[in-house]
Amino acid sequence: MTPMLRKGWFDRAVMALLIVLAALWMLPLLWVLALSFKPNELLMVRTDVFLAPPYTLANYADILQTSAVFRWLGNSALVAALQTLGVLVLSSLAGYGFARCEFPGRRWLFPLVLFGLAVPSQSVFIPLHRLFSDWGLQNTYAGLALPGLAAPFGVFLMTQYFKAVPIDLEEAALLDNASRFKTFLRVVLPLTLPAQATLGIFTFLACWNDYLWPLVIATQPEMYTLTRGLASTQTNFAQSEGLGFLMAQAVFAGAPVLMIYLFFQKHLVTAVAGTGRS
Secondary structure: OOHHHHHHHHHHHHHHHHHHHHHHHHHHHHHHHHHOOOOHHHHOOOOOOOOOOOOOOHHHHHHHOOOOHHHHHHHHHHHHHHHHHHHHHHHHHHHHHHHHOOOOOHHHHHHHHHHHHHOOHHHHHHHHHHHHHHOOOOOOHHHHHHHHHOOHHHHHHHHHHHHHOOHHHHHHHHHOOOOHHHHHHHHHHHHHHHHHHHHHHHHHHHHHHOOHHHHHHOOOHHHOOHHHHHHHOOOOOOOOOOHHHHHHHHHHHHHHHHHHHHHHHHHHHHHHHHHOOO
16 A cells, blocks of 8 residues: 555544544534423433424523513623623734834743632632622622733733734834834734634633633622523422423523634634744
8 A cells, every 4th residue: 555545544544533522522412402492391200212202392482581681682682792892902012012022021020910810710719700890890790891901821922922923024014113002903813714713702702601700700680691590490409390491591692703613714724824934
């Protein structure tokens, strides 16, 4: 067997393995989607017939009948958008500074920022809650969005991407008497759109799915995010009498971010390739 033929068989085997793994990964998601269309009375008896009829839209109708669900949806969208915008601005400025600028303490400050990746967010909930309560930010959009602006991963991603941008472009702009900030804004920043899209997707997704911080900082129902609000409608932890309703909640909360990811997915590959360049 020639090397070219062996390589062809190897590529097919790898592709087949990836398809099998992808199918196994998708199976729980399909199970959740299927159960969301099942009557709760049937699911109290058995949950292994998720592909067979009967089907119903009653679970989704129950969600929409909750008067505050669209308020919660709007709260999640607003908080996620504010947090995403803030992270993109701050991470881009910090990343460009670490990648291109020389300043005192730069060599030890960047590892200190990355150390934030090792600190669980839950470990600082108590001091954050006390701080935000003292500032009067409990049950406010600022209180929901501001903690997420500290994004060590965003700084790392943008720093690596800015390092991959050819420095010749900046030198040409500086020779034309452009300021450092104007060079960053007009020349370098537009080249980082794939990285911006990737960071934006990750930030939006993390904020949209966040449950613990809204649980701590939002105590009034009108300030609940979607995850916090939907959880408050569950009568018990197991939701044994409304499994289909529980699955419909999961689908309803995950659908918006899935659509956003599908729209920007091509930028993810470009950004990862960009951070890998030297």
